[in-house]
Amino acid sequence: MHSKRKLSLLTINKPPLDDGFLLRSDPSDPRLSAEVTGVDHLGVEVTTRVVTEKPLTLYLNRQEIVTMMTIGDHPDLMAVGYLLNQNMLHADDEITAIDYDDDLEVVVVRTERETNYETKLQKKVRTSGCAQGTVFGDVMENFADIELSPDARLKTSWLYTLTHKINTAPSLYLEAGAIHGCVLCQGDVPLVYMEDVGRHNAVDKIAGWMFMNKVKPDDKIFYTTGRLTSEMVIKTVMMGIPILVSRSGFTAWGVELAREAGLTLIGRARGKRFLALAGLDRIEFDGDPEEATNEAPRHRRKGAAGDNS
Numbered sequence: 001m002h003s004k005r006k007l008s009l010l011t012i013n014k015p016p017l018d019d020g021f022l023l024r025s026d027p028s029d030p031r032l033s034a035e036v037t038g039v040d041h042l043g044v045e046v047t048t049r050v051v052t053e054k055p056l057t058l059y060l061n062r063q064e065i066v067t068m069m070t071i072g073d074h075p076d077l078m079a080v081g082y083l084l085n086q087n088m089l090h091a092d093d094e095i096t097a098i099d100y101d102d103d104l105e106v107v108v109v110r111t112e113r114e115t116n117y118e119t120k121l122q123k124k125v126r127t128s129g130c131a132q133g134t135v136f137g138d139v140m141e142n143f144a145d146i147e148l149s150p151d152a153r154l155k156t157s158w159l160y161t162l163t164h165k166i167n168t169a170p171s172l173y174l175e176a177g178a179i180h181g182c183v184l185c186q187g188d189v190p191l192v193y194m195e196d197v198g199r200h201n202a203v204d205k206i207a208g209w210m211f212m213n214k215v216k217p218d219d220k221i222f223y224t225t226g227r228l229t230s231e232m233v234i235k236t237v238m239m240g241i242p243i244l245v246s247r248s249g250f251t252a253w254g255v256e257l258a259r260e261a262g263l264t265l266i267g268r269a270r271g272k273r274f275l276a277l278a279g280l281d282r283i284e285f286d287g288d289p290e291e292a293t294n295e296a297p298r299h300r301r302k303g304a305a306g307d308n309s
Helices: 075-085 137-143 156-168 172-176 199-212 230-238 252-261
Strands: 033-039 045-051 054-060 063-070 095-101 106-111 124-126 134-136 180-186 189-196 220-224 243-246 264-270 273-278
Touching: 033 172, 045 172, 054 075, 063 075, 075 095, 075 106, 075 199, 075 230, 137 230, 156 180, 156 189, 156 220, 156 264, 180 199, 189 199, 199 220, 199 230, 230 243, 230 252, 252 264, 252 273
Parallel strands: 054 106, 220 243, 243 264
Antiparallel strands: 033 045, 054 063, 095 106, 124 134, 180 189, 180 220, 264 273
16 A cells, blocks of 8 residues: 555543644644635625545455545544444454555554454445445344443533533534534543544544543543434444433434433533433433523534424
């Protein structure tokens, strides 16, 4: 391969960025968005930024697994997270190397364990996740066996603080729009903020970061800007995170799976309001909604005006 990059470990002891995040997508990275010109509704010439989108083919050892459409940052984390969430990489697996070739748009995860998923790859199911998300049949077999921490808590004061911090943080969404964001949080502190054209990609980057840094999920909160679909619930449960929050709405199967798994599921979390449909026993109502900060128009995403997002 050309321009091959070996795995570089990211540690949770790394000093936080200026805005407090341990890691996030960088809106100033010129590779992640591009400037284009056009005209507006009045015929006036305008210049705007749009997010990039390019293919990335993932190999596990010698086997091609999938080609994903992505903005292209943190390919090593996304590759590891994808394999974890598809039950192709196990919690006790030892990764010996990750090779990434930007020219060939290929990432290869190498493990000490021999792997062959030919049969599994024939049974994938496309999900409602944008950019062609997929899950595999045997993922649901493990899903039923996962026990989420009953001791995890979500204070409503944390929820109001997190919503404000995340919505006002530097992001590709504010820079160029047309993108999903996912944030790993602990208490009222957002830790890792990943963005991508497909929300499942952003989830996988965080899953990969947690695996590489041996971060325990029991006391974590997962925040997403996307809908609370079956795929989002499945991936959150697969990561062992007990609380899932979104500014968007729900699907019926997403709610059903959350209740089955004992996942705390909160949607339509915008400003002072939210709606909880599963795992209600983890919620502590300690915050005054009147003290929550309303969203500025600039920070409102698609679907923010109604509840049917």
